[in-house]
Every structure is written in structure tokens, then in C-alpha cells.
Amino acid sequence: MNHILPIAEEDWKVIKPHLSIVKFEKGEQLLCPPQICSFIAFIKSGSVRSYHMDDQLVETNLLLRSANEFITDYESFISQDPSTLWIQSIERGEAILLNRTGLYYLYETSFYWNKFGRIISEQIFINSKRRTEQLLFLSPTERYMLLLKHNPDYFQKYALKHIASYLGITPQSLSRIRNQLSKH
Structure with missing residues (x-):
């Protein structure tokens, strides 16, 4: 506090x-x-x-x-x-x-x-507005990259199924995004 x-x-x-x-x-x-x-x-x-x-x-x-x-x-x-x-x-x-x-x-x-x-x-209010804008205006890959940039610790703290749900995508879509980005 x-x-x-x-x-x-x-x-x-x-x-x-x-x-x-x-x-x-x-x-x-x-x-x-x-x-x-x-x-x-x-x-x-x-x-x-x-x-x-x-x-x-x-x-x-x-x-x-x-x-x-x-x-x-x-x-x-x-x-x-x-x-x-x-x-x-x-x-x-x-x-x-x-x-x-x-x-x-x-x-x-x-x-x-x-x-x-x-x-x-x-x-x-600010966090809610940012989250709404991300879900409305960013692609799933962009949302993933933003989470990776600002909250990399999430990937140690939470199961991938919870991260996928938080990003508004399926676990399969999250897996595809991660695989595509690892190839680049």
C-alpha cells in the first residue's frame, strides 16, 4: 500500500x-x-x-x-x-x-x-479501459506479445489454459501463436 x-x-x-x-x-x-x-x-x-x-x-x-x-x-x-x-x-x-x-x-x-x-x-478504471481496448482492437498475437512484454511472470504463475482464456483465445490458438513466434 x-x-x-x-x-x-x-x-x-x-x-x-x-x-x-x-x-x-x-x-x-x-x-x-x-x-x-x-x-x-x-x-x-x-x-x-x-x-x-x-x-x-x-x-x-x-x-x-x-x-x-x-x-x-x-x-x-x-x-x-x-x-x-x-x-x-x-x-x-x-x-x-x-x-x-x-x-x-x-x-x-x-x-x-x-x-x-x-x-x-x-x-x-484505467486498467479496465486498457483491457477493453486490447480485446477490441488488438489481434490475439498482439495481445499475447503485450502480455509477454508487460507481464512475463504470468507464464510462470499461471497455467496456459488460464492465460489463453485471459487473452480471449483457445488454448490451441495460444499454442499456434507461440509456435509461430518461436519460428521467427
Whole structure:
């Protein structure tokens, strides 16, 4: 959090009552539709994904997250409408959950946490816009190359089937792209 906004001891003290630690096993669901998302999770260890499942039970990854990253269904969290996303652990780990009631209390009572929330919201917007533009305007090969450039660690952290889904392609298409690029 200090990378986002330097934090003082008194700001830590006011958030602690609103935090809880959860441990999760590989494959455990942290959020399932139509639950309403009431948490923002900071991943201490392990990795998780958020994904959508269509009527044919095809899963499409929206986010892949691991240690020192946040995950939530932000739309459900804000609107308090039922979630349309699943959040599932990819591997065993631990997360710190901040509940919605606590966050909104902190927004009202703490300048620091209000500012922190605004910065995080801005980052979520920018990341969402970039991801939407990539899926709409870049070819699968361009999306793969961009992921390789900006997140090379994904290829050590996540199974290729999860990476393919995140890129919006089939595992077979990902294999073809990787083979074509290795020949060049």
C-alpha cells in the first residue's frame, strides 16, 4: 500500500478493525454468482482468478492475480447488485479482506483512506479501459506479445489454459501463436 500512498501508523490503526484474514485452498470459490460482493481482497500469497461463465459453462478469465495484488468484483461491490463473476483460487494461499461497510466508514472518517480509495478507483478504471481496448482492437498475437512484454511472470504463475482464456483465445490458438513466434 505504501507504493500507492505512503501510510502513517494512525491510518493503519483505523483500518485494522475492518480487515479479516482468510486462507483458501486450490480451487476454492471466494465469490459465486449471484452473491453480492462485499469485500476487496489483498492477496498475501497464492493466486486467484475472476472469470465469467456463459450458459454453455465456458469460463473466460477477466483477471489473474497473485501476491501483493487486489481482487474483487468491483461492479457488484459498488452497486451491491448480484455478482456476475466468479472469484476462484488457482493455488492455495491467503488474503486480507476489507469489508464494504468498513471501507465506506473509512471514506467518511479518514482523509487518507478516502484518497487511497480514489487512487485505487482511478487505477481500476484505467486498467479496465486498457483491457477493453486490447480485446477490441488488438489481434490475439498482439495481445499475447503485450502480455509477454508487460507481464512475463504470468507464464510462470499461471497455467496456459488460464492465460489463453485471459487473452480471449483457445488454448490451441495460444499454442499456434507461440509456435509461430518461436519460428521467427
